Every structure is written in C-alpha cells, then in structure tokens.
Amino acid sequence: MEHALTAHGLRKRYGDRAALDGIDLQVPAGTIHGLLGPNGAGKSTAVRALATLIDVDAGDVRVAGLDVRTQARQVRKRIGVVGQHAAVDEILGGRQNLVMFGRLYGLTAADARRRADALLDQFDLTDAADRAVATYSGGMRRRLDIAAGMIVRPAVLFLDEPTTGLDPRARAEVWRGVREVAQQGTTVLLTTQYLDEADQLATDITVLHHGRVAASGTPDTLKRRIGGDRVSLTLAAGEPLEPLADRLSRxxxxxxxxDADARRVTVEVDAAVTALAAVVRTLDDLGITPEDLQLRRPTLDEVFLALTDKEAGR
Known part of the structure; x- marks a missing residue:
C-alpha cells in the first residue's frame, strides 16, 4: 500500500461554517505526517472524519485502502485513535488498562496480557505497570494512552495534540514513543499546535488554515518557501543599528x-559559511562586538505566520 491515508476534496460543514473546505491529503505508509494549524483550523475535524467518528459531507477519503463512507467498520479495525484527553482509567494500573483495552478489542485474556506486557516494555512503563495511573506523571499517562491506541497494531494511528500541557521532558518522552511506533511500520497522523514538535517528528507536513490546505511538503521545503538561512546579530544598547545594517547589506x-526593540539586525544569506565570514569581517572593521551572533534557518513558526498572514491579506 503506497499511501495509508488519502483525501481528495474532503468537506465537512457545521451549519454555515465550513470546518473542512475541500482539503487534499496524501500520507505515505509507514511515515509520520504532521497536520498543523491554529485552533479552529480544522485539524481535529479532519482526524474525526478520517477515523470515521463523524460523517463526511463530500470527498473521496480512504484509510488503509478502505473507503471511510462505505467501509467504516473495516476502517475502525485498522486504526488507533489517541485524542487530546486521556482515555485511560486512573484507578486501574497501567497493565490493567492495557489488558482491558485488549479485551474490548476482542483479544483473548492471554493475548491481551501478552500484548499489554509488550507495550509496557516498548513505552518504558514496566516498572510502573501495577501502579494506579493516578500516580503517573503527565508524560507517563500520555505514553500509556498511545500504548492503548496501539493495542491491536493498527495500520494507522491518529494522534490529536498528544503533548498539550506537558513539560519539555515529558514531551521528549512522548516523542520517543511516537518515533518507535512509526519505526514498527504504523503510519502516524499527528495534529499539533507546536510547530517544533512537527519539525522534530514529521516526514511531511500539511498546514491547515480556515479549513483549507495553506501549504504542504517536508519541513525543509516549507522553510525554503520564506527564504534561506539568516544571520542575526544582537547589539548592546548604544551601538548604532542602521549603519551596521547598511554595511552588512553591502x-x-x-x-x-x-528590529530596534530587540536591538537586532538580521540579513538573509545564500552561502551561509561565506556570508558568515563577511559578517565577521564587517563587525571587525567597525569595531563592534555583538552580544549575540546566530546563523539559523527559518523556523516552522515563521513559515506558518508567513502563510497565514498571506492568506489573511496582511
């Protein structure tokens, strides 16, 4: 199967509002695909439509090669869904939760226990397997949630805002788990507001805005849409900004x-190493020692702001 997810002209309306206004999506099998956008962009609606949780108004939509309209029951057997809010029972232990999910999916008691033990090991939860989930950290709960979504080895796993509210360490733990899921062959559709998360995890990205596709491509492709590398210098108070900007341009x-408020001068460059050498020589000629000097690529945050500002006519 070349593509685990395909959507052509996917539409969903709620009254007069178009939550999804004809989006196209192709996700190669075995990859992590990021679905980005602000609140209200249509991310969660797209996940619910692809996961057969809501009816599709229009469009040809297939998941694991199956039509979500005419083969919804078969689709549900091939997917896992991890929503924004934890689905596990906090009174039960981690192992009990996973065994329960396995039994709900139709596994025998023995198979459910074997699968639970394998997932606890995969997500580094074995030591906490018999503790009540109420005692778990945020990252542990989220990893257990993802493990529950993997109980039947789905062809496609939908992760809707998996790290909302987590601290950096917990987010890193969840990211590791997501990478391991994809390495085992499961296709992951990841929705997130955190653009650095998509940059870390996703092979390809689709940016939604007002229910439409604003852009799609690899993270590097999207970054190149708004230019190349940038050299940024932050100067101490009292150092002249405009003369330096003029000399750097030349x-x-x-x-x-x-940026007068940040005391920063930024110049876009093509040949990064050559340009950086020219910048250093200019600083030396002017006798300026910057407080900070960075060579960096555009971030996905900058890409998203550029795309959405353009669509809004700003």
Missing amino acids: AVGAPATV
Whole structure:
C-alpha cells in the first residue's frame, strides 16, 4: 500500500461554517505526517472524519485502502485513535488498562496480557505497570494512552495534540514513543499546535488554515518557501543599528532588517559559511562586538505566520 491515508476534496460543514473546505491529503505508509494549524483550523475535524467518528459531507477519503463512507467498520479495525484527553482509567494500573483495552478489542485474556506486557516494555512503563495511573506523571499517562491506541497494531494511528500541557521532558518522552511506533511500520497522523514538535517528528507536513490546505511538503521545503538561512546579530544598547545594517547589506549582497526593540539586525544569506565570514569581517572593521551572533534557518513558526498572514491579506 503506497499511501495509508488519502483525501481528495474532503468537506465537512457545521451549519454555515465550513470546518473542512475541500482539503487534499496524501500520507505515505509507514511515515509520520504532521497536520498543523491554529485552533479552529480544522485539524481535529479532519482526524474525526478520517477515523470515521463523524460523517463526511463530500470527498473521496480512504484509510488503509478502505473507503471511510462505505467501509467504516473495516476502517475502525485498522486504526488507533489517541485524542487530546486521556482515555485511560486512573484507578486501574497501567497493565490493567492495557489488558482491558485488549479485551474490548476482542483479544483473548492471554493475548491481551501478552500484548499489554509488550507495550509496557516498548513505552518504558514496566516498572510502573501495577501502579494506579493516578500516580503517573503527565508524560507517563500520555505514553500509556498511545500504548492503548496501539493495542491491536493498527495500520494507522491518529494522534490529536498528544503533548498539550506537558513539560519539555515529558514531551521528549512522548516523542520517543511516537518515533518507535512509526519505526514498527504504523503510519502516524499527528495534529499539533507546536510547530517544533512537527519539525522534530514529521516526514511531511500539511498546514491547515480556515479549513483549507495553506501549504504542504517536508519541513525543509516549507522553510525554503520564506527564504534561506539568516544571520542575526544582537547589539548592546548604544551601538548604532542602521549603519551596521547598511554595511552588512553591502557586504553580503542582501537586504538587512532592523528590529530596534530587540536591538537586532538580521540579513538573509545564500552561502551561509561565506556570508558568515563577511559578517565577521564587517563587525571587525567597525569595531563592534555583538552580544549575540546566530546563523539559523527559518523556523516552522515563521513559515506558518508567513502563510497565514498571506492568506489573511496582511
């Protein structure tokens, strides 16, 4: 199966509002695909439509090669869904939760226990397997949630905002678990507001805005849409910004921008190493020692802001 998820002209309306306004989506099997956008962009609606949790108004939509309209029951047997809010029982232990989910999916008691033990090991939860989930950290609960979604080895796993509210350490733990899921062959559709999360995990990204696809491609492809590398310098108070910007523009051959509030001068460059050498020489000629000097690529946050501002006509 070349593509685990395909959607052509997917539409869903709620009254007069188009939650999904004809989106197209193709997700190769065995990859992590990021679905990005702000609140109200249509991410969760898209997941619910693909997972057969809501009816589709229009469009050809297939999951694991199956039509979500005419083969909804078969689709549900091939997918796992992890929503924004934990689905596990906090009174039960981790192992009890996974065995319960296995039994609900139709596994025998013995198979459910074997699968639970395998998932507890995969998600590094064996030591806490018999503790009540109420005692788990946020990251542990989320990993257990993902494990529950993997109980029947789904072809496709939907992860809706998996790290909302987690601290950086817990987020890193969840990211590790998601990578392991994909490495075992499961296709992951990840919806998130955290663009660095998609940058870390996703092979390809689709950006939604007002229910439409604003852009799609690899993280690097999307970054290149708004330019190349950037050299940013932060100067101490009292250092002149405009003269430096002018000299850098001439040295690098590209316009430099000034952020007076941040005391920052930024210039976009093509040949990063060559440009950085020219910047350093210019600073030396002017006798300026910056407080900070960075060579960086555009972030997905900048990509998203550029795309959505353009669509809004800003």
